[in-house]
Amino acid sequence: MADIVQSWMPTELPETEKAPAKKSGLRRLMRRHSTTAVLMCLPLIVIVAGLIIYPAFYSIYLSMLNKSQTHFIGLSNFNFLLSRDTFWMVVEQSAIFALSAVFFKALIGLITAHLVNNLPAKGQRKWRGMLLVPWVIPLALSTLGWWWLFDPTYSAINFILSGLGFEKIAWLSTPYWARFSVILVNVWYGAPFFLIMYLAALKSVPEQLYEAASIDGATAWQKFRHITLPMMHNIIAITVLFSLIVTFANFDVVQIMTAGGPRNMTHVFATYSFLLGIRSGDLPLGAATSLFMFPILAIAAVFILRGVRKRGREIG
Amino acid sequence: MLTRTTRRTVLKTAALATAAVITAPYVRGAYAAGKLTLGCWDHWVPGANKALDKICNEWGEKNSVEVHIDYITSQGEKDKLTAAAEAQAGTGHDIMSHRDWNIRIHQAVLEPLDDVVDQLIKQYGPISPVAEYLAKIKGTWRGVPTAIGSQVKPCCSRIDLFKEHAGLDLLEMFPADESKWDKPKVDAWTWDAYVTAAQKLYKAGFPVGQPMGQTSDAVDWVGGLFNSYGVVFVDAKDNIKINSDQTRQAMEIARKIMEVSPPEVYAWDDAGNNRWLISGKGSSIMNPPSAWAVAKRDNPKVSEQCWTHPVPKGPQGRFVGQLPQFYGLWKFSQNKAAAKDLLLHISQKESIAQLVEASVGYDLPSFKSMYDLPTWKTVGPPVGTVYGYPPRGDEQTSIAGAPARSEVGAQIYNQAINTVMISKFTQGKEKLEDVIKWAEKELEGTLRV
Numbered sequence: 001m002a003d004i005v006q007s008w009m010p011t012e013l014p015e016t017e018k019a020p021a022k023k024s025g026l027r028r029l030m031r032r033h034s035t036t037a038v039l040m041c042l043p044l045i046v047i048v049a050g051l052i053i054y055p056a057f058y059s060i061y062l063s064m065l066n067k068s069q070t071h072f073i074g075l076s077n078f079n080f081l082l083s084r085d086t087f088w089m090v091v092e093q094s095a096i097f098a099l100s101a102v103f104f105k106a107l108i109g110l111i112t113a114h115l116v117n118n119l120p121a122k123g124q125r126k127w128r129g130m131l132l133v134p135w136v137i138p139l140a141l142s143t144l145g146w147w148w149l150f151d152p153t154y155s156a157i158n159f160i161l162s163g164l165g166f167e168k169i170a171w172l173s174t175p176y177w178a179r180f181s182v183i184l185v186n187v188w189y190g191a192p193f194f195l196i197m198y199l200a201a202l203k204s205v206p207e208q209l210y211e212a213a214s215i216d217g218a219t220a221w222q223k224f225r226h227i228t229l230p231m232m233h234n235i236i237a238i239t240v241l242f243s244l245i246v247t248f249a250n251f252d253v254v255q256i257m258t259a260g261g262p263r264n265m266t267h268v269f270a271t272y273s274f275l276l277g278i279r280s281g282d283l284p285l286g287a288a289t290s291l292f293m294f295p296i297l298a299i300a301a302v303f304i305l306r307g308v309r310k311r312g313r314e315i316g
Numbered sequence: 317m318l319t320r321t322t323r324r325t326v327l328k329t330a331a332l333a334t335a336a337v338i339t340a341p342y343v344r345g346a347y348a349a350g351k352l353t354l355g356c357w358d359h360w361v362p363g364a365n366k367a368l369d370k371i372c373n374e375w376g377e378k379n380s381v382e383v384h385i386d387y388i389t390s391q392g393e394k395d396k397l398t399a400a401a402e403a404q405a406g407t408g409h410d411i412m413s414h415r416d417w418n419i420r421i422h423q424a425v426l427e428p429l430d431d432v433v434d435q436l437i438k439q440y441g442p443i444s445p446v447a448e449y450l451a452k453i454k455g456t457w458r459g460v461p462t463a464i465g466s467q468v469k470p471c472c473s474r475i476d477l478f479k480e481h482a483g484l485d486l487l488e489m490f491p492a493d494e495s496k497w498d499k500p501k502v503d504a505w506t507w508d509a510y511v512t513a514a515q516k517l518y519k520a521g522f523p524v525g526q527p528m529g530q531t532s533d534a535v536d537w538v539g540g541l542f543n544s545y546g547v548v549f550v551d552a553k554d555n556i557k558i559n560s561d562q563t564r565q566a567m568e569i570a571r572k573i574m575e576v577s578p579p580e581v582y583a584w585d586d587a588g589n590n591r592w593l594i595s596g597k598g599s600s601i602m603n604p605p606s607a608w609a610v611a612k613r614d615n616p617k618v619s620e621q622c623w624t625h626p627v628p629k630g631p632q633g634r635f636v637g638q639l640p641q642f643y644g645l646w647k648f649s650q651n652k653a654a655a656k657d658l659l660l661h662i663s664q665k666e667s668i669a670q671l672v673e674a675s676v677g678y679d680l681p682s683f684k685s686m687y688d689l690p691t692w693k694t695v696g697p698p699v700g701t702v703y704g705y706p707p708r709g710d711e712q713t714s715i716a717g718a719p720a721r722s723e724v725g726a727q728i729y730n731q732a733i734n735t736v737m738i739s740k741f742t743q744g745k746e747k748l749e750d751v752i753k754w755a756e757k758e759l760e761g762t763l764r765v
Contacts, residue, residue, distance in 0.1 A: 067723070067765060068424070084761055152580030153591060172583035261530045262582040263739045278396055280730040281421030
């Protein structure tokens with residue numbers, strides 16, 4: 001009987017089996033894909049938190065302080081900005097700058113993507129590489145190149161124009177040409193991004209759809225209108241949103257080309273914020289200026305992304 | 317073999333060690349008095365930074381302080397960005413150079429330097445009123461004016477073109493010896509005379525080049541013009557005074573000058589006027605000797621004809637735009653006593669003489685008693701070309717934005733309200749009264765607390 005008496009005490013495990021049991025918790029944790037993923041992403045999370053999230057919240061905090069940063073004044077800086085004519089001019093210019101630049105970037109990107117897509121596969125890679133060059137060159141450097149082309153006194157473009165018998169153009173000295181110039185440089189820099197995104201989207205459109213349309217007698221425009229555009233809808237929405245955010249926040253092009261002049265007529269949010277915050281020593285007002293577009297872009301982002309998800313569900 | 321440590325052996329060892337320390341000879345370390353770090357403006361004149369290195373290292377060796385200097389360019393306002401970052405973070409260099417209005421901007425985190433500046437005033441006499449306006453805040457000096465990078469913007473004109481086309485002999489009007497200046501001729505050098513000369517030079521195909529952008533060269537020369545007509549934007553008691561007859565007179569002079577200026581002046585940065593003169597197309601600019609120095613390298617024929625001389629006079633006097641630089645000592649510095657001593661050393665006339673020499677006369681001290689240094693009289697060609705660079709005769713220094721509270725003045729200056737007014741009036745063809753109304757509205761904004 002003694003052999004079959006069951007003990008309620010915990011069974012003693014052999015020594016060899018004990019050690020792995022202690023480590024198994026950590027191992028199990030490490031085996032989980034999510035844990036490994038988090039650990040691998042941790043450096044990025046730390047960088048994003050330290051260099052993006054913290055400064056973003058700090059600038060929100062700054063924008064609610066008085067000029068000497070000693071008192072909390074709520075939304076007074078924003079109220080003050082809304083009462084200034086120059087600020088409204090900056091709002092208008094930022095909108096003109098961003099909307100027209102994004103429109104032309106998207107248009108040029110779309111046209112070029114179609115042209116490149118229709119090239120024979122053999123030569124396509126070379127064209128893709130060449131067309132990406134503006135996007136690859138550091139923006140500050142390429143903008144300096146453009147500034148030399150538009151230089152008020154020694155513009156290379158004017159040299160060619162006068163050589164051909166045309167009048168010289170005051171590219172950066174007259175407000176409307178200066179606006180045109182900064183938009184042109186931004187389009188030149190940003191169009192390759194649209195090109196590469198649209199090219200990728202075009203390549204993912206099933207060839208059978210076009211073949212079926214051809215059998216049905218569809219014209220090139222009808223194919224574009226009823227096949228290409230709907231298939232690219234999401235990528236267009238996302239690239240436009242992304243580019244709109246980046247273009248509204250643009251600093252380099254305007255600062256290098258015109259520094260906001262002449263007569264403040266090329267200032268955008270970032271350059272005006274720099275003028276107020278760093279050059280004039282009013283950091284809270286500079287922070288308020290830079291944050292002005294945040295709610296508008298956030299709302300636009302919500303709507304655009306909702307549309308993207310909706311279309312995604314429909315396709316799915 | 318292991319030895320046993322007892323209480324007795326520990327005490328014995330401690331006693332021996334203490335005796336050894338007490339009886340050992342005192343060896344002073346190379347940098348026994350600590351370390352000082354400086355964030356200094358990166359001089360555009362090649363070799364000028366070395367003069368400061370030499371002065372600081374000599375002082376460091378003598379005082380057993382390790383001195384480290386970082387030179388920070390003002391291109392893209394990197395020096396201002398660095399100062400702003402250090403002020404926010406509460407850490408960084410001990411001493412930092414500050415351009416124009418930056419002392420006021422960082423006043424809350426800058427150590428009072430009255431002891432240093434008062435000592436210098438005792439040694440060298442009155443200091444530049446512009447330096448005092450910018451760095452003495454509520455009766456306390458928060459920065460020490462330095463010669464390095466400090467500048468005024470007098471006329472730099474072509475001797476040959478002025479003689480041939482405007483009928484003015486600059487060498488006769490302003491020879492390189494103030495005692496030989498002929499008072500009636502100097503007095504006749506007014507803004508009206510300048511307009512007449514500019515019109516003649518324009519007709520001859522060599523226009524004067526006065527920038528009308530929103531950078532300091534433009535703001536400074538217009539500041540001088542406005543001050544010479546008695547234009548006040550905002551007074552010291554926060555009253556907006558721009559709507560005045562003086563403003564209308566000065567704007568009219570500016571309009572006449574812009575009529576005979578190249579159209580690209582509205583887009584010039586601080587290098588635009590230099591390039592204009594160096595190219596040989598321009599007959600006169602208002603600038604420190606940098607334009608002449610670069611011309612000496614790039615277009616010697618032009619540099620040989622350059623002569624720096626006082627700006628024109630207006631009804632209220634002759635005012636040249638000044639842009640001083642300062643050294644500030646952060647409150648978080650760990651070695652304040654040594655820093656103050658170094659600042660005093662850098663500001664001595666012997667040190668200043670070396671700095672002025674190394675910068676070929678560009679650096680300008682804030683003490684008039686130092687304007688007799690030999691460099692300005694001897695450099696050339698032509699010899700004496702920059703003699704007229706330090707304000708001489710009846711020329712006074714000024715800055716756009718004064719006499720408003722410096723918080724207000726900083727905004728008037730940095731937002732270039734004066735040049736935007738002229739641009740609106742001349743290029744934008746807006747009515748003068750509308751421009752003045754616009755300026756009043758902008759000035760209201762600068763009074764925000």
